[in-house]
Amino acid sequence: MANLTTNFVGIKSPNPYWLASAPPTDKEYNVVRAYKAGWGGVVWKTLGSEGPPVVNVNGPRYGAVWGADRRLLGLNNIELITDRPLEVNLREIKKVKRDWPDRAMVVSLMVPCDEESWKAILKHVEDTEADGVELNFGCPHGMSERGMGAAVGQVPEYIEMVTRWVKQHSRMPCIVKLTPNIADIRKPAEAAKRGGADAVSLINTINSITSVNLDTFSPEPMIDGKGAHGGYCGPAVKPIALNMVAEIARNAETRDLPISGIGGVTTWRDAAEFLALGAGNVQVCTVAMTYGFGIIKELTAGLSTYMDQKGFTSVDQLVGRAVPNVTDWQYLNLNYVTKAKINQDLCISCGRCYAACEDTSHQAISMSPDRKFEVIDAECVACNLWVNVCPVQDCITMEELPKGAVDPRTGAVVDDYANWTTHPNNPMAKAAE
């Protein structure tokens, strides 16, 4: 069994799976159940300032997108930060941390954008002996209308300022949680780093309307005929999250900044992908909300099995392994030529590749009267669309043309690596060496 223990900005946990700040980490009862199930840590649901807690709506808080058999593909919520009294949360955090010293206990925070408010809350959190704080600069609904959450996260200067206050008034590790509702994710990450953040965590949820009721013409989730955009999460957001994690991991300004990866982690494989793209651990929520805390067993066993198969003895050996392979389009090898190949033994003759190519791509497939489908190499640009629409796994593969072979489409000989920066069609091309 591979060792799944992680040390993320000095916070140790028996595995890299933390429950993200959300309803599952709202109170002692849930968190203890999570720890018992085997979760490595939690980020306690966001605390606000002292005083009367926020209130939530009393109608539906969640909207969803499903697959055919009601598999939850995406979830959206309009819940706010904790609606429990601050002192109750603090008391429970302290007790749980004392009872479960080997598990990570990070406290998510969101208070008004002034130094005094942050100073006050940090003092309270330090008293709980929690392992660290996560600054919620991501919440996209409700709190942002009050100048908090994403309202801060969308302005790099504010991120830097608040982070600096936090580091100044606390000795706890500070993780800055980023909103994806921004044009360039590198900017807030750089700001967090300048402010002294120990790490960033991302992504928070994405502004979304899951559906529209076509009878009442109200967005879902609907509250008394109206709807507000909520935060989208779950399996559907993973590709967006992976890209944003990778952008920060390969950015010269932030490449040494630890990342806690969040966004649609549903199986061990998703977690491994986040780790490979530079996340030091992952935070999970939707899959737990869908299936309960028991899924941690698959997440840990799966990651461990994979690491054993690959010969990785610690999570660190996996972290960032794919980062060097994330590049810009301009550096992709234009002399890497592939052709689609159809395995006729596996083909079930559904013709989806034909429809896709004939109608929407490059007319690079032929169909015989007896429904045999064959690639026309002279037309195939290797776009990979068929591979994606073919219902049979591995029926269509992309085969690389060896160096020296002639591409029947272009008539060009497959040559050594060459990219756009030196391509003759590029007006900005540098002269080839």
Place this chain on the structure above:
Amino acid sequence: MSNSPTTPGIAAARLHPEDYARHFDDLYPNYDAHEAMVAADRCYFCHDAPCITACPTEIDIPLFIRQIQAGQPEAAAKTIFDQNILGGMCARVCPTETLCEGACVREAAEGKPVEIGRLQRYATETMLARNAHPYTRATATGKRVAVVGAGPAGLACAHRLAMHGHDVTLYDAHEKPGGLNEYGIAAYKAAHDFAAAEVAWLLQIGGITMKSGWRLGADGTLADLQASHDAVFLGIGLAGVNALGLAQEDAPGARDAVDFIAELRQTEDLSTLPIGRHVVVIGGGMTAVDAAVQSRLLGAEHVTMVYRRGREDMGASDYELNHAANEGVKIITNAMPVAVHANGALREMEFAYTHAGETGLEPTGETFRLKADQVFKAIGQTLEGAPDALARAGRKLAVDPDGRTSLPGVWAGGDCTGGGEDLTVTAVAQGRNAAESIHATLMGAGA
């Protein structure tokens, strides 16, 4: 319950009263909305889909399944009815394993096709349940068409003609319309009086006048119909039955399977319908299976189906045969009836094993006897009562691809013609196509 499955002879009420309702209820209940959604999701929306080609009525199956997926089962139903106005019944009785589902690429890939038949039922049922008829008649043409036979071919023909604005008189010898749907298939395939409900729904198109209890020949001749109408369509089915050619084959207890099924279908209280303790069904087609299975469902202790050739030659589909076997019907192949043993009432049937010899099917010399209180003969139906003026193709009426007979102005389709495999869906296709041909002819001539 006065009797039991082991009560000797032919007896009614072999089962508890509540067993009858259960036995003759829907073989498969309709999908609920979620099941339909999951089943529909399995469709790959194939390019130039093989299932469409395999359907005699060429329903755009991937389209209707996608419409179910998109949450509009009634739109799916319309897609089906556009091609097959009896899509509801066909969803229940089609041998889908040899038609659409047999052609489904997922059948080839994993031996588990998209459940097209059940999806078609789900779609059509949503519209039928609301009793909503999606078609309206075109402007009246003033043309009059006689349709003889209110079975699948006649109904499909009549509906299409009515849609085009023609006035249709639909003649049928039976008391109720529906033909084999009403009289000739197993009750559990059309539970809850579905055949009658479907016809009533179909007739909502208007412009169709029903004349029941009217038999061609006895109540009017083809010439009469031609004289009073602009065109005639014959969908008269196969009214005759083949005989075994054995002495005492009409002994008490022996009867034609089609009569037994028709009686069963029209019996309100099935506990009053007598059935033998030992039942033998002779034949290997759908009618034989329907008779055999329903004998079991009525409480017969032993039901044996005997077919003279091998299983691969049986007309019944594997699905039907497996269903029969599951219901406890014993199936014996390669055995032909050679003697009826009766002593007043039927006692035993004697069979000879067969093999393929030089002169065709030959007895091997080995014989056996089966106890038989009742024998149902299901060895094929024949054309009967068709006007002599019409040319024959083999033992059926000769028609061209549009359904034209040898007589101008007379079309025919369904089982009385040789075009198909005597399937409901084929009859529907032929009736519909003949209607289009009649329409084109009448409007062309009148223009």
